[in-house]
Amino acid sequence: MVVLSTLDYILIGFFFLITLLIGILVSKKSGKNSSEFFLSGKNMPWWLLGLSMVATTFSTDTPNLVTDIVRQNGVSGNWVWWAFLLTGLLTVFVYAKLWRKSNVNTDIEFYELRYGGKPARFLRGFRSIYLGVVFNVLAMAGVTLAAIKIGQVMLGLEPWQIIVSAGLITVVFSAFGGFRGVVYTDFLLFFVAMIGAIAAAFYIVSLPEIGGLDNLLTHKNVINKTSFIPDFSDTNSFITILIIPLAVQWWSSWYPGAEPGGGGYIAQRMLAAKNQNHAIGATFFFNIMYFALRPWPWIIVALASLVVYPDLASIKADFPNISNDKLGHDLAYSAMLTKLPSGLLGLVLASLVAAYMSTISTHLNWGASYVVNDFYKQKIAPNASEKKLVLVGRVTTVVLMVLSSLLALQLTDAMQLFSLFLMFGAGTGLLFLLRWFWWRINAWSEISAMVSSGIISITLNQTIVDHYLFDINSGLFPVWAKYPLIVLLTTIVWITVTYCTKPESDKVLYDFYAKIQPGGKGWKSIVTKASSNSIQLVKEKEGANLPQGILAMILGCFVIYGCLFTTGFWIYGEYKNAFCATLGVFIFAVLLLKVWRKINKNVF
Template sequence: MKLEMLDVSVFIAYVIGLLIIALWISKEEKQEGKNTEDYFLAGKALPWWAIGASLIASNISAEQIIGMSGSGYAIGLAIASYEWMAAITLIIVGKYLLPIFLKNKIFTMPQYLEQRFDTNVKTTLALFWLAVYIFVNLTAVLWLGGLAIETVAGVDWMFGMIFLAVFSIAYSLYGGLKAVAYTDILQVVLLVFGGLLLSYLALNAVSDGQGVIAGFSILTEQMPSHFDMILSADNEHYMSLPGISVLVGGLWVMNFSYWGFNQYIIQRALAAKNINEAQKGIAFAAFLKLLMPIIVVLPGIAAVVLYPQLTSPDLAYPSMMALMPVGLKGLVFAALVAAIVSSLASMTNSISTIFTMDIYAKIVPEKSQRHYVQIGRMSALIALAIALVVAQPLLGEFDQAFQYIQEFTGFFTPGIVVIFMLGMFWRNANSKGALAAAIGSAVFSLIFKILWPGLPFMDRVGLVFVLCLFSCVVVSLLTTEKQKNTCVNIQEVSFDTKTTFNISAVMIIVILIILYATWW
């Protein structure tokens, strides 16, 4: 599929407009320039709407849009559990985890681990996150983004990757998190509008112009199996979504790791004006997560009817874009690129934050704030350069890059969740127990993968989590360790939430119950 001149013009207008907005937001109001709080945490002044929009823009990228549409084509609505279960996870994070982080006034997740445990735990996890963000997340987003641009616009994937890297640098490197968060508002509006428009056109096409309701009815009648939320054991995709485990198993561990302890996600909430703004922003993001399956999964399901002979499920979303009229096609392409560059900008900003504040500042202390900001910018550039070089060698042989991400991070996710959960809510957890959970997570995962290859990935994550939990508890109880815990006592943290947050939580729970009861 090729873009017409009008589509290209719309896309160029979007790129220029975004750069102008980013530069205006990034202008320095202080003569001495930005300090670390300004650059890495947007001066701790983000309002709720910027937090919520930025959370979603950071989360939704090429692997979600193209990958989940492809899963919608192959599996159906069941893949939406990743989005809908994330909504309730966000509510739990906002009520019980975020108050602890904000009370401790941290910049990074490793910083909290240093306060709670010791430098060894902090450094171990900081190095792990840097490796994952550069060699897994950043490379995957660049690679899939380059392939998406090649599919839609006909531009070689390498040039597409270079464009994405340069574009994300152009609007985020100078302004830091503030530029990323506020431009994410435009990105999310474009993403939601373009996605809903594509879903409307898809359903209308399925019904031959009879409307979206008729189109949806046709889909449910012709493909009832594509609307099963809980897959049975005899389903060919059971290994990917193992039945009831989606509701009570390893998906919870993966969600808490991603939404609660993932630097490039939680950093937006850490930059809030106050706890109330942060919680309102998280509730806003939770509602947007409920909407995402309509935007990314539904077009994939519709593509089964409209394009039944696709050679690969991941071609579903690019193929559906052919339904868009000239001009609007450029807008939807801009929305796709918006999602990609927003994720890239978020990841590079978090890489620079962890490297600068948790590694470099400890090795080279007592430098000026301006110096650390410059180091942060340099580390972001280097990270993107590394990702550009290694993306094709690492991911070129994988049929599904999304699977590569899940497999690699899934080796460490259970241990990370155990370390944070016990560190926050069990006073007897110590650094030896934390390291036992971190090491055990990789060892147990590898053993299960080799000796029990038929175990679904999601179930493996759940079992490894239980083993890591046991390991951390046993090692902590068997070792006596004097350590200086500088964290705020949990009894000093208020978990009370405003009425608006409580109402939002109830609404989200009710909506989820209705959705699962309807499509069970």
């Protein structure tokens, strides 16, 4: 536990005050109607939305998760989330344009645009609660758990004290400021969080126990943890850490903030953009900042923690008050921060508070938007006034905060939720990608994918079944086969259901195509059918321009992964590799720019 100085308290207090003032100042405009409260009038610029996306995904649990990964699987273990760059860039170059053209208020509203009848209405209502409340509460509980651990390790606070102090301020400015308040505070929160993370990494590397960057990278506990690629000789780890994320996970799994085809709070920000160009610019800017610039301060601190705290016993020895149910490798990040000096400690604590508030405020507004727009307004009070909708949104914000706080007290570590999200979303991602480009997908396809993914995940993770099928010594399948098997079985289920149920009506399909103009061979039969009935659906020659969009995605991956690993080479002192990687990034960036200009002129 550390003792905060007067300067530390001033820095933290000043930060709290500014965020509260922002929420109060914009509350009047945000409360005008539900569009303002949840989308800020759909008039936000790309750079502000991009920074908001990054700030939202900063979170207090993210450095803890990265630390957990690095300590157990090395730097290469981060491929479990680095692989989601492919999802992100596919959203940038293909789906951002489609989302903005849909002009819906939430991505859940999309269901009644793409599908029709009672199944579409059920899907919209059910998913609004399933994602807006259940999954959203789980996600916020993980963030709050991280805040609890930081508060316990660094300040010796009880969990309820952390929840009341940080949570109360967050829920107040979220309820009053709405989406506009969230985005405006995110602008401040991003810079505070980034400066704090970088400053902490610099100071920790210079500690006597570490002895500088060169000593850190050659230390016996660290030297085998720095590779970008997992060990080829360890087949199970190589397949689990690298092959499955790149070959299967990125397109097959639903994960908050990395939904295949865009969705959730990423879609919320695309829908809040001034136009489709700003939606594209925001998501591309987000992916650069998120993957290329943000991870290294956390990775450095995680590597340093292996020197100071080589195992869980050493963490427990220094922090005996930590309960055993909260003891995990993710605690090492907070433990290292206790070594910061006065002033810097206050800044870093403020940055962690910023990360917490940014993520929670986004989830609160996003979840409330589902409850209000897609459940309350559709199922309970279709004629509710705008004033009433805003009130329900504010009440929902408070309720979501309370539920997530109670759940956080029951959780143990960040990897629990990460694994849960991946398993429960396994197999659904392909459907989210194809529903824009294949007319045959219907509402029952999505319902069956959602239900089967959950049932199959729970079944294969049952102790007896898990032991029989995936035991490392006697199982029928290797351990790494569990996730692909869930994906395969779920995909078989929803494709079978698709062909065994009636397609959507011609009117629903015609209306969707006429509005979105997705293009592609998956809609050819519908376009031909409409044309034979003297209905002209095609209005844009290029449609979504899928081939060039995929090419831009591939080039973008080379650019951003190149930036990520170039930074690593410079940090590692591998200057020849760093120079070559820098040159490669420049070449691919030029190629990407040429393709991008063909896809969408005058992006900014």
